[in-house]
Amino acid sequence: MNASATTDLPVVVIGAGPAGLAAAAHLEDRGLDFLVLEAGPYAGTAPRDWAHVRLFSTWDEVVDPAAEKLLAPTGWVRPDPAGYPTGGDWAGLYLQPLADILGDRVRYRARVTGVSRTGRDRVVDADRDTQPFVVHIETADGREERVLARAVIDASGTWSTPGPAGASGLPALGEKAAADRITYRVPDFRDPAVRARYAGRRTAVIGSGASAFTALAHLAGLADSAAPGGSDGGAGTKAVWILRRGISGSTFGGGEADQLPARGALGLAAKAAVDAGHADAVTGFRTEAVERDTDGRLILVGEDGRRLDPVDEVIVLTGLRPDLTFLDELRLGLDERLQAPVELAPLIDPNQHSCGTVYPHGVNELSHPEKDVYLVGMKSYGRAPTFLAMTGYEQVRSIAAHLAGDREAAERVELTLPETGVCGGSGLFDQPGTTEPGGGGCCAAPATLTIGAPGSSGGC
Incomplete structure (x- = not known):
């Protein structure tokens, strides 16, 4: 031709x-x-x-x-x-x-x-x-x-094509066999069946980006729903946050300095979940294998031989x-x-x-x-x-x-981008349709986020 x-x-x-x-x-x-x-x-x-x-x-x-x-x-x-x-x-x-x-x-x-x-x-x-x-x-x-x-x-x-739990970039040993207890997406906690799956249970969240922040914030909201005035039984809900690196000043993104307010608020929400005790952080952990205990719960095994306490569910958000x-x-x-x-x-x-x-x-x-x-x-x-x-x-x-x-x-290039923070993933708001007074656009003040507010559905 x-x-x-x-x-x-x-x-x-x-x-x-x-x-x-x-x-x-x-x-x-x-x-x-x-x-x-x-x-x-x-x-x-x-x-x-x-x-x-x-x-x-x-x-x-x-x-x-x-x-x-x-x-x-x-x-x-x-x-x-x-x-x-x-x-x-x-x-x-x-x-x-x-x-x-x-x-x-x-x-x-x-x-x-x-x-x-x-x-x-x-x-x-x-x-x-x-x-x-x-x-x-x-x-x-x-x-x-x-x-x-x-x-x-x-x-x-x-x-x-989401990334696997395995730190090598390949599925961890036993990861495929444990598919019934692993998800590679941020669960929709508005769904009662989804909330029931995670409520009162111990969940590992693997990942260090915005999607992991979102999952941690939702699990914290589910835990808070067990408090007086809460909407359902989240008592005993616990997250175990698995990071391949340590926690540093940049772990939670740009915070209040972030020119994308939703992104900054999301990182602050994840930090609040850890600070409130709703999530325990395990640092320097590179997943090598996923095993089951006699009750069918999952045990994550690290490359260094560490074996974490059993969890009921795993949310893999590794990119x-x-x-x-x-x-x-x-x-x-x-x-x-x-x-x-x-x-x-x-x-x-x-x-x-x-x-x-x-x-x-x-x-x-x-x-x-x-x-x-x-x-x-x-x-x-x-x-x-x-x-x-x-x-x-x-x-x-x-x-x-x-x-x-x-x-x-x-x-010709005609584009100016907002700066700072961790990119990709999602935002999370208590008041999703509003911005701070005088705000709007990429340079507004960070939105205020309340985790597990009374009457909240736990959604975004």
Whole structure:
């Protein structure tokens, strides 16, 4: 196929989440043909999975400008810019309406199983860049299809591939066999069945990021519900917080200095859970094995031979990682540690950067040896947790400009990020729809969080 014929093909966007639909909106704004392929049955499948969790960022920070431009003629009005959406809000009030506008250019239940160059595996050089991409799809009824594309934007995220409990990056010995007592998500404590699962029991929380903070705060709220005026029987609820490192001044994030108020409040909530005795911290513990005692409870065994007291449940929140299996026939340039594009990796290294110190970036940092294939959104960060939605929107704006031939716009950076704290994960509020007086935006005063307040459902 010649180059001119290739440019007549659509840009295939993988994933109808925040970054994928923002990419579609920018391609639409540029007059470029595109097709969005979504494995789930609706837009925002991943945010719907964590519908109960509140974002760190306000509505003002999680709506893409090109998407809002598409939505405006329909009468859509952005929710309170200073409010903090949950994952369910984000999907239902923004992502699904946006996907609905795009119509049949968004295909649901279309799981991408492979991407390559037509007639060229990753070994073949001849005429490689002039060949279109071929995208293999599996439909809900098991049929296989293929779609040709001029470019591929992979916005499939990392939600489907959580990290294991094992400190080596592989599942701990016995981890799979203990699956009935292990979860890799923040449980929805609004659900009575979920509350009953953890109430009055001892739960290990493995992880040191925002999701672990959220789980600790919820478990503390469940424990407090047993106090006078509490809503249900949380007596005896106890968390054991497992950290691979020690506790330092930065363990709980930016606190009151955090320019994302929800993020700062969340770290303070986790600290309050520890200070109140609702959670015991076990530091320097690297999980090697998961065993069962005679009662079926789980015993975590460390690499150093330590055996912790039995727990009833384990919540593993050790981060997410990209699924690269369906991109195996493409020539990707990925950092060997983070699995992020090699030019981007030094800018997002979590050992050096938080969300706000990541330099805004676009097509140059996201390019690969394979021309016109891009990993965007959470997936572009590989294993780094320092991603913000605003960063993804800037990424796809730059890529769409590049594909439209507007090099000046592609290389222009127009983004200022909030600074400090621990990134990724969720927010948690006692008053989810409000901000402090005079606040709003990324620089408002930190929100006040009360754990287990009377009448609280324990949700976000």
